[in-house]
Amino acid sequence: MFLGRVAGTVWSTVKWPEAKGLKLLLVRPYRLGDLPPGATPTRGGGTASEPTDDLVVCADMLDAGPGDDVIVAFGHAARVALSEQLPAGAKPNVPIDAAVVAVVDRVSIEGGEPL
Amino acid sequence: MIRAIVIGQVWATRKARGLDGQRLLLVAEKDGDDRATGRVVVASDVLDARGGEDVTVAFGSGARNVLRPGRENRDLVCDAAIAAIVEGVG
Numbered sequence: 001m002f003l004g005r006v007a008g009t010v011w012s013t014v015k016w017p018e019a020k021g022l023k024l025l026l027v028r029p030y031r032l033g034d035l036p037p038g039a040t041p042t043r044g045g046g047t048a049s050e051p052t053d054d055l056v057v058c059a060d061m062l063d064a065g066p067g068d069d070v071i072v073a074f075g076h077a078a079r080v081a082l083s084e085q086l087p088a089g090a091k092p093n094v095p096i097d098a099a100v101v102a103v104v105d106r107v108s109i110e111g112g113e114p115l
Numbered sequence: 116m117i118r119a120i121v122i123g124q125v126w127a128t129r130k131a132r133g134l135d136g137q138r139l140l141l142v143a144e145k146d147g148d149d150r151a152t153g154r155v156v157v158a159s160d161v162l163d164a165r166g167g168e169d170v171t172v173a174f175g176s177g178a179r180n181v182l183r184p185g186r187e188n189r190d191l192v193c194d195a196a197i198a199a200i201v202e203g204v205g
Contacts, residue, residue, distance in 0.1 A: 001139075001156065001157040001158070001193075001194055001195050002155065002156060002157055003125060003141060003155060003157050029155070030155055031153045031154065031155060032122075032143050032151050032152075032153045032154070032155055033153060035122070035123075035141075035155065061131075062129055062130070062131075071125065071127065071130075071134075071139070071157050073131075073192055073193075073194045074194050075175060075194055076175070076176070076189065076194070077133075077179075077191070077192045077193055077194040078194075080131070080133050080189070080190060080191070080192050081131035081133060081134075081192045084131055084132050084133065099131075101130060101131040101133075101134055101192050102125075102127035102129065102130035102131065102134055102139075103127055103129040103130070104125055104126070104127050105126045105127050105128055105129075106125070106126045107123060107124070107125050107126075107141065108123050108124050108126075109122060109123040109141070110121070110122055110123055110166035110167060
């Protein structure tokens with residue numbers, strides 16, 4: 001799972017039938033350099049300089065919107081989260097490998113200000 | 116699995132049911148030189164890891180087995196979990 005901020009929405013008209021009606025979001029993962037200074041590990045520290053524009057497309061059943069901080073899960077965990085919205089017993093046979101599983105209320109960083 | 120250091124905690128009320136009851140920590144991945152790579156992961160924690168502690172994080176079904184070992188854990192929403200608190204690296 002990763003912590004990210006919703007950057008936008010993706011529309012698609014041609015989709016896998018089982019994925020019909022599924023909302024897709026663009027999420028930008030937080031990297032260590034994006035977090036408050038307190039997040040820098042005190043031992044073996046050093047923030048990263050990698051780009052932070054590696055967007056992830058993920059399904060959303062929690063009605064998250066641009067600007068929200070969310071937790072995104074991959075793989076089976078993502079499909080389990082989606083299946084919770086389906087009728088009981090229905091299998092999440094969708095070509096989805098990333099989904100919003102939580103809309104974040106609060107993040108506390110060791111020795112730093114909250115986000 | 117990766118080696119990482121605990122840097123914080125995340126709370127959410129609007130979430131998938133399969134996430135209920137999970138303590139979610141923010142960890143920063145470390146490379147072979149003990150430096151942060153910049154990648155930040157949200158990992159479930161049942162070992163009561165604390166800020167600043169070195170940990171290992173397992174992914175995928177390995178992560179689910181940390182939370183609930185066995186085959187009956189496929190209903191969990193978890194793809195990363197703290198698998199060990201590291202005391203030393205040789």
